Amino acid sequence: MRQTFRRNVRPDSELGFTLIELLVVLSIVALLLSISVPKYFHSLDYSKEVILKENLRVVRKTIDQYYADTGHYPDDLDELVSKKYLRALPFDPITSSAATWILIAPEDVKSGKLFDLHSGASGATHDGVAFGQL
Numbered sequence: 001m002r003q004t005f006r007r008n009v010r011p012d013s014e015l016g017f018t019l020i021e022l023l024v025v026l027s028i029v030a031l032l033l034s035i036s037v038p039k040y041f042h043s044l045d046y047s048k049e050v051i052l053k054e055n056l057r058v059v060r061k062t063i064d065q066y067y068a069d070t071g072h073y074p075d076d077l078d079e080l081v082s083k084k085y086l087r088a089l090p091f092d093p094i095t096s097s098a099a100t101w102i103l104i105a106p107e108d109v110k111s112g113k114l115f116d117l118h119s120g121a122s123g124a125t126h127d128g129v130a131f132g133q134l
Contacts, residue, residue: 048093049125055090056134059117062086073112077101094121094131102132 059077062085066074080086089098100120105113121131 046126051093052119052121052131053134055092056117056119059086059090063114063116067112072110073106073114075113076103077114077117079114092119092121094119094123 059080062080063073066080066083066085074080074083077086077089081089090101091098092100102118102120103114104116104118106115119131119134124130125134
């Protein structure tokens with residue numbers, strides 16, 4: 001007579017997770033997401049503001065360098081790129097475009113057309129400053 005042994009075999013009713021266990025895990029995941037997702041999007045917006053400020057600082061410094069070298073301001077941003085003062089047109093991270101810059105001309109029109117630039121984005125930073133005022 002041969003005996004077969006069944007070792008540690010669970011009945012069908014004990015296989016898997018119960019509905020309550022799944023609901024508890026899903027509610028914990030939902031709670032963690034509700035805390036972390038808003039902070040993530042806030043940090044994305046803040047990083048775009050920081051990049052915009054840095055791009056403006058670099059381009060303004062480049063315009064000043066161009067003026068110091070040539071004695072007049074450039075006519076547009078493409079002139080800074082063509083004369084190798086910039087590698088590429090600056091990118092506005094708020095509008096996701098390089099074509100939305102607002103160009104400011106100098107008071108003396110004979111000295112060029114690009115004295116300063118501002119972002120063409122609508123809205124304001126987290127500090128309440130309009131993007132066009134940066």
